[in-house]
Amino acid sequence: MITFTCDRIVYEIDERAIFYIETKRNGTILHTLRSAYPTRRALVEWETILNRREFYKCHEGYLVNLGAVKGFERQGVTLTDGTVLEVSRRRRSAFYRAVFDYRELAPGHPLKA
Numbered sequence: 001m002i003t004f005t006c007d008r009i010v011y012e013i014d015e016r017a018i019f020y021i022e023t024k025r026n027g028t029i030l031h032t033l034r035s036a037y038p039t040r041r042a043l044v045e046w047e048t049i050l051n052r053r054e055f056y057k058c059h060e061g062y063l064v065n066l067g068a069v070k071g072f073e074r075q076g077v078t079l080t081d082g083t084v085l086e087v088s089r090r091r092r093s094a095f096y097r098a099v100f101d102y103r104e105l106a107p108g109h110p111l112k113a
Helices: 043-049 092-105
Strands: 002-006 009-013 018-024 027-032 036-039 055-059 062-065 069-072 076-079 084-086
Touching (some): 062 076
Antiparallel strands (some): 018 027, 055 062, 076 084
16 A cells, blocks of 8 residues: 555555556656546655556656556557557667566466466
8 A cells, every 4th residue: 555645635545556657747647547646756756665566667757557557559558447658769678578577477467478
């Protein structure tokens, strides 16, 4: 469980519920199936807080839950909620490797490679 503040309300959610975190002007937005939560934390703070084996930075602006990856597009990745995110050229091969490693290690993952 992680705790964060959004609009002066304190939330506590399971990190597995987060699909991805996106950088925005004054902070970040946590995207879940139910909602999007704007926060003032920087992406680098989320990288420190979240489990590095389950979240990976695929682009300068996105931190992705590897368990939410459904498939790969030409220059991006599709998440299980249908969102398509850009994967930077510089991070592409390392990100793909992280996804495949995650699928190998995650017991019962529906998308095992």
